[in-house]
Every structure is written in C-alpha cells, then in structure tokens.
Amino acid sequence: MSGDREAHIRVLIVDDHAVVRRGIRSYLEVQEDLEVAAEAANGEEALDRLRLMAAHRELPAVVLLDLLMPKLDGVATTKEIAGLYPDVRVVVLTSFGEMERIHAALAAGAAGYLLKDAEPPDVVAAIRTAARGDVFLHPAIARKLTQEMVSPSTGLNALTLRERNVLALVAKGLSNQEIASNLVISERTARTHVSNVLHKLQLTSRTQAALVAVRQGLVTNEGAGEQH
Structure with missing residues (x-):
C-alpha cells in the first residue's frame, strides 16, 4: 500500500477562496493516481507549506495555483517555487486569460496554464502532464499563443x-x-x-x-x- 502512495502525484492547491480549494480537492481525491498533499490560501502560505514539506522530504510534484491572491500573487509565487524547488512543477488555474499574465506566468516557470472554465478532466490532465515534465495549456491559451506567433502584435x-x-x-x-x-x-x-x-x-x-x-x-x- 505504501508503494501505491509513493506512485501518487502529490498536489498542493493554492487559492484564496476556500470553496474553490474544496471543489478542486474533492475532484482530485477521486483520481487514483492523485493525492492532495495540502492547501494554501495565498503565495506566502504556499511557500511556508513547501518549506515544511521540504524539511520532511515530502515535496509535492505539482502546485496548482491561482494568479490573483493576497500577500504574494501567483506569478511571484511561481518564480519563488521555480527558484527554490526546481523539481516542483507549477500549473496556473485562474480566471485571467490576458496575454500579459500568460507570458508573465510562463516566464516565471509555470508548466501549465488553465482557465477556471476548464473541464475537470483538463485540470487532471494538466497536473499529470506537468508531473511528467511537459507543459499543458488551456486550448484557448494555446490558440492565443499560436496566433501571436503567426501574427506578431504591432x-x-x-x-x-x-x-x-x-x-x-x-x-x-x-x-x-x-x-x-x-x-x-x-x-x-x-x-x-x-x-x-x-x-x-x-x-x-x-x-x-x-x-x-x-x-x-x-x-x-x-x-x-x-x-x-
């Protein structure tokens, strides 16, 4: 049984809305290969959680976080995580799809970018993809980035x-x-x-x-x- 737990993808959920965290947790916990390691209400709390986990050698594989949070926003938190814990992958799950935010998050080291209107299976797919070391983008975000490459902004x-x-x-x-x-x-x-x-x-x-x-x-x- 302990071997099964070790195979699980551990996830830290970071969002300043408790109801959002609860909804995400309830969906992730029914997935056989996912395990919610902890929750945090903002970036500072997330970094505190990660420090504690690192001390016990229990870092999550993926941090799922919102961009707009009090104390420390998602982009700054992503940058900190990428610098301190390079093996921990960050997937952004947010309501904001502006290119400025997308570029900032990806530049900070995010391995995924999802909008909150994404279907639950997409959230799971993003977590699994990030845990494998790949990048997962919400279809609308991928289209925007592709369009930007094809037709550079002027x-x-x-x-x-x-x-x-x-x-x-x-x-x-x-x-x-x-x-x-x-x-x-x-x-x-x-x-x-x-x-x-x-x-x-x-x-x-x-x-x-x-x-x-x-x-x-x-x-x-x-x-x-x-x-x-």
Missing part, C-alpha cells in the same frame, strides 16, 4: 494593458513622477514603461506618443497635454 496591440495606461497618461502631459504617482509605482518603473512604449511603437519622443494615443482614441485632443 502598434497598440504590442502594448500590455499597463503600457496602454502609461501611454494615455503620457498623452495627457504627465511627467514620469506624475505617472508613477497616478499608477502607484516607482518613478523608475514608470520611466521603464515609457521607454518600452516608445520602443514598441518605434517612436522617439513623448510628443509622437501623444499623437499616436489621440489617433488611436486612447485620449481625446482635449485630454492631450503639452509635451516637454
């Missing part, structure tokens, strides 16, 4: 949601410091965003960026401020 489509927000603020004449204050980020981060926007749009000045923003309807002529 113009405003190349900008992330945050970069679009920055572009709109640039067009209103805000300085980097004012943009930072408006978006509650550091001035250095704001400066990096502005630089990325200019680079992606192949522009050389904030004035050009303002014109693009007006032309694309991000702001009106009245909303555009004087650029320095």
